[in-house]
Amino acid sequence: xxxxxxxxxxxxxxxxxxxRLLLIFVGINLFFTxxxxxxxxxxxxxIPVYEWIPIFYFPIGAISCFIISFEPSPRKWAALVHIxxxxxxxxxxxxxxxxHLNAIxxxxxxxxxxxxxxxxxxxxxxxxxxxxxxxxxxxTEEVEGKEGILRVPGLGTFHAPISRxxxxxxxxxxxxxxxxLTSIIDxxxxxxxxxxxxxxxxxxxxxxxxxxxxxxxxWTKRDEFVYFWTMIAAIVVGVMGFGFHLSADxxxxxxxxxxxxxxxxxxxxxxxxxxxxxxxxxxxxxxxxQLTMNN
Numbered sequence: 659x660x661x662x663x664x665x666x667x668x669x670x671x672x673x674x675x676x677x678r679l680l681l682i683f684v685g686i687n688l689f690f691t692x693x694x695x696x697x698x699x700x701x702x703x704x705i706p707v708y709e710w711i712p713i714f715y716f717p718i719g720a721i722s723c724f725i726i727s728f729e730p731s732p733r734k735w736a737a738l739v740h741i742x743x744x745x746x747x748x749x750x751x752x753x754x755x756x757x758h759l760n761a762i763x764x765x766x767x768x769x770x771x772x773x774x775x776x777x778x779x780x781x782x783x784x785x786x787x788x789x790x791x792x793x794x795x796x797x798t799e800e801v802e803g804k805e806g807i808l809r810v811p812g813l814g815t816f817h818a819p820i821s822r823x824x825x826x827x828x829x830x831x832x833x834x835x836x837x838x839l840t841s842i843i844d845x846x847x848x849x850x851x852x853x854x855x856x857x858x859x860x861x862x863x864x865x866x867x868x869x870x871x872x873x874x875x876x877w878t879k880r881d882e883f884v885y886f887w888t889m890i891a892a893i894v895v896g897v898m899g900f901g902f903h904l905s906a907d908x909x910x911x912x913x914x915x916x917x918x919x920x921x922x923x924x925x926x927x928x929x930x931x932x933x934x935x936x937x938x939x940x941x942x943x944x945x946x947x948q949l950t951m952n953n
Contacts, residue, residue, distance in 0.1 A: 662943035665882035676943060677796055678727045683937065684793035685723030688747070691785050692716025694926055708757060712750055712786060719747050723793055732797065737811035740797055747790025754783025775846045781836050785930075788833055792937075795825055824872055826941035831868035833934045834892075838862045844927070853902060857928065860895050864888050864931075868938065885942070892935030899928020 660672040660679075672679055692712060699709040722743045726732050732740070762777030764770050774780065800822040801807040801815065808822060809815050818825065838861025845854040867888045871881060906923035 660945065662945055664939055664943050665877075665879075665886055667882065667886050670943065672943075674727075675730070676940070676945070677799065678730075680796040680940065681723045681727035681793065683940065684789055684796055685720045685727065687789045687933065688716050688720040688723065688786075688793070690926070691789060692720070695782075708753075712754060712783070715747060715750050715786075719743050719790065719793070723796075726797060732811045734812035737797060738813070741794060741810070741813075744790045744794040744797075747793070748787045751783050751785065751787025751790065754786065755780065758783055771846075775843055779840065779844070781840050781843075784836060788829060788836075792826070792829055795822065795829075798822065823941060826937075827868055827872035830934055830938045830941065831865055831872055833930075833937075834861055834865040834868060837930050837934065838865060840927070844924070856895060857899055857931070860891065861931070864892055864934075886939070889935040889938040892938065893932040896929045896932025896935065899931065900925065903928055 660675050661669065662672055662676065663669045674682075692715070695712045695716070699713070702709075704710055704713070722740045726736060726740050729736065758778040758780045762769065762773045762780055764773050798808045798810050801809055805821045806818045807815055808818055820828075838858055841854075841857040841861055845858065850858075867885055871877060871885050874881060877885075903923040903925045907925055
């Protein structure tokens with residue numbers, strides 16, 4: 659058990675040490691992102707052949723996270739294998755983005771809004787890159803009292819320009835930015851309605867909140883209060899979006915079909931907001947030494 663507090667606004671008892679929980683979080687996200695990609699690519703029977711790349715990668719990357727999470731102190735070889743796999747995940751995300759970008763070029767080789775909206779989701783592969791980068795940082799530890807000095811199992815220590823927590827905040831902020839941009843693109847397919855604007859407006863707002871926190875040298879109580887409740891709101895927005903998408907997929911037929919779930923209103927897409935909200939709370943959680951000593 660690990661007792662943590664979030665900006666003096668909430669005390670939480672985690673089931674395990676924070677870093678290990680982050681690794682499980684990464685493993686779960688890699689697994690479900692991989693399943694989502696597998697279902698999406700199955701619609702066109704995994705053609706071209708490079709659509710198999712993320713399918714082969716995600717179970718290996720997820721298993722690595724789960725194995726490392728159960729080791730209080732990862733062995734050198736296990737840490738090095740994990741680092742290599744997370745680096746490969748970043749490469750998979752970047753390559754996937756290049757493939758998707760190439761797929762949405764019109765016959766003249768240029769980008770047009772209609773091809774961006776109705777073509778391959780250009781930002782979707784970056785999920786692999788973001789999750790893998792999170793898994794890469796999750797295995798590191800910041801040397802106590804030395805901000806930006808990261809200890810990497812098996813490789814020694816490295817000096818980063820910003821603290822480990824700020825790296826995490828940038829990942830959360832960029833995740834919200836990508837989600838907001840994806841909402842703008844996806845919802846353009848059938849026109850914007852008031853409830854569709856919730857995801858767009860909230861995504862942009864959450865991005866500004868997190869990036870502001872990441873850039874600020876010191877956080878005021880107001881900053882912490884706004885950040886905390888923005889992350890809670892992200893979870894609520896994610897669940898609401900799931901309900902809206904599920905309702906849209908059921909409309910008219912009362913039945914679910916794989917193609918409608920993946921293409922018409924991707925039912926799992928809104929849950930990314932909830933995912934980022936939980937991650938945003940976890941990365942700023944700090945060990946409550948007083949509670950830990952009392953226990």
